[in-house]
Amino acid sequence: MKNVTHSFVFLAHWPSAGSFGLNTNILATNLINLTVVVGVLIFFGKGVCASCLIKRLLDNRKQRILGTIRNSEELRRGTMEKLEKARIRLQKVELEADEYQMNGYSDIEREKTNLINATSISLEQLEKSKNETLYFEKQRAMNQVRQRVFQQAVQGALGTLNSCLNTELHFRTIRANIGILGSMEWKR
Template sequence: MKNVTDSFVSLGHWPSAGSFGFNTDILATNPINLSVVLVVLIFFGKGVLSDLLDNRKQRILNTIRNSEELRGGAIEQLEKARARLRKVEMEADRYRVNEYSEIERKRLILINSTYKTLEKRENDQNETIHFEQQRAINQVRQRVFQQALQGALGTLNSCLNNELHLRTISANIDMLGAMNEITD
């Protein structure tokens, strides 16, 4: 490696008249060298750079195309999702209306059932009250009858003597005999 750098350094010492060599004066040679390098780069690098730019352009276009396709697919999926959402919302509304109707129907059934139960209980209570009233009336009637009967028996026993007693029995037997003759 040292030999190669030495040969370049020795080239710098060659005289420049009529021969090829390197000029180490930077101010004089830099624009020329740069222009030569640029011309060489442009001439030979033009195809490579053009190919790189074309490849880059194709990749960008492919990326844009893929993005557009993905965007289109996303829009399509979004529309499908919106359609499903509308369908689900309609179904939810229908379900909500049906459930509210069902709840209202059950509420009315429960109200009617409760009303009928209360009406039946009231009727049962009224019947029980009427039955108890009739029983109380019957008990009062029996007591009044018993007291009247006891009073009548007491009055009869005190007023009735033996002769009156025999006449009453005889009158009753005659009445029964007359009734038997009518029925025969």
């Protein structure tokens, strides 16, 4: 390590070689060019980062929606299990109804009808709730994405406007507007 350090020190102090040394002339070095290149990379790199952010937001929203759909499917499966149990119970009730019908009992028939109606209403409410949840999540995701895109577009436009406006252009615009206003006839 010591030999490597001595080699560099030796080359740096060897003025007659002319092939190695520290150039302190800022115009001869490419510092200005490097600054311009880095600035351009930063300017155009923002759009890439913004699209990555939007993609990440959309992916997150998609995962949430898929989670909601999975939850709704689990609720649907649970309801289907309840429905199957209700059908089994209905079959039992129908068998009992057949036995009691011979004996003249109509209360079982009413219980069967009420059970069918209650199960049907429960299924309809669950389906409606699932659809409303999916619609709401979809709308909320779309609104958030729209808002993000709009904010980024406005920020980009303001940045472009601020970077393009200089003092001369600003004064020219003011003079043109004053000329337009001066040429208009004022009505009272």
